[in-house]
Amino acid sequence: MAIAKSAAILILFFALACNANNAPIVEPVAGPDMFSHKNMARDVLFPGEKIVNVQDFGAKGxxxxxxxxxxxxxxxxxxxxxxxxxxxxxxxxxxxxSSMYFNGPCSIPSPVTIQVQGTVLATTDLSDYGNGDWLIFQNHNGLKIIGGGTFDGQGKNSWQYSENCDSAADNSCARNPSSLYFSQSSNVIIQNIRTANPKGFHIFVTKCTNVRLRKLKLLAPATSPNTDGIHISHSDTVIISRNTIATGDDCISMIQGVKNIFINKLRCGPGHGISIGSLGKYPDESEVRGIRIKNCTLSGTTNGLRIKSWPDKYPGAASEISFSEIVMTDVKNPIIIDQEYECYPNCKKKPSLVKLQNIHFANVRGTTTSELAVDLRCSKLYPCQGITVRDVDLKFGLAPTTSRCINTQPLFAGLLMPPSCL
Known part of the structure; x- marks a missing residue:
């Protein structure tokens, strides 16, 4: 009887474990913002705040x-x-x-401050990164990383092993370690920090709320593969302001489950521009909603403002997205909606199941290296709805630029170069 009871318990435990692995992700919802209406530029010691120096524990610089x-x-x-x-x-x-966790929650009052004055170097052997990423911050409510220092991923020798997981059609891809990885945390500030030469992404934010990324310099060669500057998934209320990103992939990339993202005063380039997607790659993807991108400059990037989704994959949705006050210099593919990702041109696959609506491009100006400056290729099954293109002025040398609209009827208004594709 005892043996049968034990067996039943084991079976129940196994079933629960399997079900947990298949459970949908519960999206975080932003709660109270402990940094609201506070001067983010000031760093003031709390009364009685103690300072713990890593050198007191044996670290050698x-x-x-x-x-x-x-x-x-x-x-x-x-x-x-x-x-x-x-x-x-x-x-x-x-x-x-090498790889390490900065796990919370902490026993001290929030926020916890990490003050970086020097340079933190990553070990170069990829076998050191069994945790998946380099510096991992989890389970915090109140965390500040400040100080003007540098996180150097020393990624040059690892780039030859890098895989582009975004363009991989399945889940078999293994990405290189991100330099700074933030998960399941809220009320986080990363400010006045530099990252250089990551093995993978510079900064990865997932399952977080109330995050501020300010006055950062994220630097890597234009030839460094899959080194996204800031990569965000499954997060609510992320404010990205006054940053400089020059890297080998997207300056900022946002995938499923992001909402209420505000990007302001970004300087991007070289790199692949600002991307939403790819979407529709996985089953049961969470929607993307409420993205505002304003007052940004892009220089020499291979894409400008891009939304991309997979054809013949899974359902998804993205809505309430605006790009405004954008200045471009020699940008290829300045404005692009691509719902034939990794299938263009002459795509014969079934159309994308991702619904795109209420997407606005306004006051975008500058120069491009592409004759086709506005390229809107939407799903035949779910045509894009509520797309507006207003006051766009993109020059291609002395030649006129063109626009293309497939499976969408955008509203074009104001000063337009290229002219409307309707």
Whole structure:
């Protein structure tokens, strides 16, 4: 009887585990914003705030000594063994560390501050990254990373192994480690920080709310593959402002489950521009909604403002998206909706199941390296709805630019170059 009961418990446990793996993702919803109406530019010590220096735990800033354990011990002291306000200090110097977790929640009052003055270097051996990413921040409510320092992913030797997981049609792709990975956290500020030469993405934000990314410099060669600057999924209320991104892939990429994203005063280029998608790649994708991109400049990018979805895949939706006050210099494919992703031209697959609506392009001006400056290729099954193109002035040398509309009837208004495709 006891054996039968134990077997039944094991079967129940196995069934629950399998069901958990197949459960849909519960999208985070932004709650109270602890940084609202506060001066983000100021860094003031809390009364009685203690400073924990990684060098006090054995870290050496010579760029050679493996400081991983010292960093972990210092973080444990700050986050889990302190009772009052405490911050982690990474002073001037070059500190080599491999993959590690900065796990919360912390026992001290929020927000927890990590002050980076020096340079943190990633180890170069990919076998060090069994965790998937380099520096992983999870389960925080109140986290600040500041200080003017640098996170150097030392990714050059790993780029030859990089796979473009976005363009892979299945789930078999293994991406290179992101430099900074944020998950299941809220009220996060990353400010006045530089990242260089990541193995994969510079910054990956997923399942987070109330995130601010400000005054960052994200730098990598134009030839570095799949080094997206800021990559966001399944997150609510992310404010990205006053950043400079020059990299080998999208400056900013947003995929399923993102909502209430505001991007302002971005300088992008080189890179692949600003992308939403690809969408419709996976079953049960969460919708994308409420994206505002304003006052940005793009220079020498291979795409400008892009929305992309897969044909012949899965349903999805994206709506309430606006691009305004955008200046471009020598941008290829300035404005593009591509619902034939990785299938164009002469796509013979079934149409995309992703519904796109209420998407607005306004006050976009500058120069392009493409004669086709506005390219709107929507799904035959679900034509794009509520698309507007207003006051767009894109020049292609001395030649006129053109526009194309497939499976959509946009509203064109104001000053237009290229002229309406209707």
């Amino acid at each position: 010579d760029g050679k000594f493996d400081c991983t354990q010292a960093f972990m011990n210092a973080w444990k002291k700050v986050c889990h063994e302190s009772s009052g306000p405490t911050r982690l200090l990474i002073p001037l110097g070059r500190f080599l560390v």
